[in-house]
Amino acid sequence: METFEAIQKRASLKARLSAREIEPWKIARVLEAARLAPSSRNRQPWRFVVVKGKDAVVRVVEGSFRDANQVAKEAPVVIIACANPADDETVNGQEIYLFDVALAVENLVLAATDLGLVTHLMRAVDEDKLKNLLGLPAEVRFVIATPLAYPIGRSYEEAAQERLGQRTRKDAKEVVYLNTWGSAF
């Protein structure tokens, strides 16, 4: 899929998770995409715990995800992105690991879209319970989770169609300025 098409078609599709198994090379590919992201001074603070297999997924989702995200247990794979904040910089009070992990996560969700797999970024988890279930070291923070799954239905496009039709984004003029804040681009 062309890059811009993947950017356009990526959608948050937790209502469309099929239990169908995912080929190992596809799981490896989305992780490879994440690994290639840029980061501040090439610190690469991201770590990914791939929760794979029905028993493991149900255990983690039931044990730590909030109600609205329980649907993630339908997926054959859930990926947990986390990081030790000390592996990255803090600049003027900004904890850069949050920025750098997100660069990798966006690569991951775009690579998944490109492969016809659905994702949905989820933050509503009980971090202490999740850390306990995954055995995360005390200093490592949970950042974001996503199920990784084939879509229910005939194709990614079919699965995403309704959601993309409802997509709302601020107008470009609300978020893009020319040369100075507030000036129309």
Add this chain to the structure above:
Amino acid sequence: METFEAIQKRASLKARLSAREIEPWKIARVLEAARLAPSSRNRQPWRFVVVKGKDAVVRVVEGSFRDANQVAKEAPVVIIACANPADDETVNGQEIYLFDVALAVENLVLAATDLGLVTHLMRAVDEDKLKNLLGLPAEVRFVIATPLAYPIGRSYEEAAQERLGQRTRKDAKEVVYLNTWGSAF
């Protein structure tokens, strides 16, 4: 360009900035890619100030970028990503605007790569001076900057070749675990 190819070929190329003007539709396209990113509860905290034209670029770069990034003034366009942290959530002490802006920024740099344009994420700026130059409101934080330019040389591939050849990333086994922290994937 295919999505995974853009992910692989994206590189930080501040040493390869051509002064050649960029077609307005290409600038609009990378910003559109950013605008389509996901964000926590669809908050879309990102704001972009597009600094365009030699005088404007030189003024901002000379006035606020640190020495190592002065080369950004060769570019016809510099994009400044910023946000009001209050436009997004803070969850367990994590300021989510940093995460969400990065999702948009990664879309932007991938879309640029896809169009044969070079980028280089830069954080080493004097935030107060930059805010003053751009007229940013007091509550708005600078997040990241990138020049946007055609590459010096015959093609993006030629411009990126050396840098990509030197790319270093942690091994997958250092950053990806299966089911629990530290377990080989």
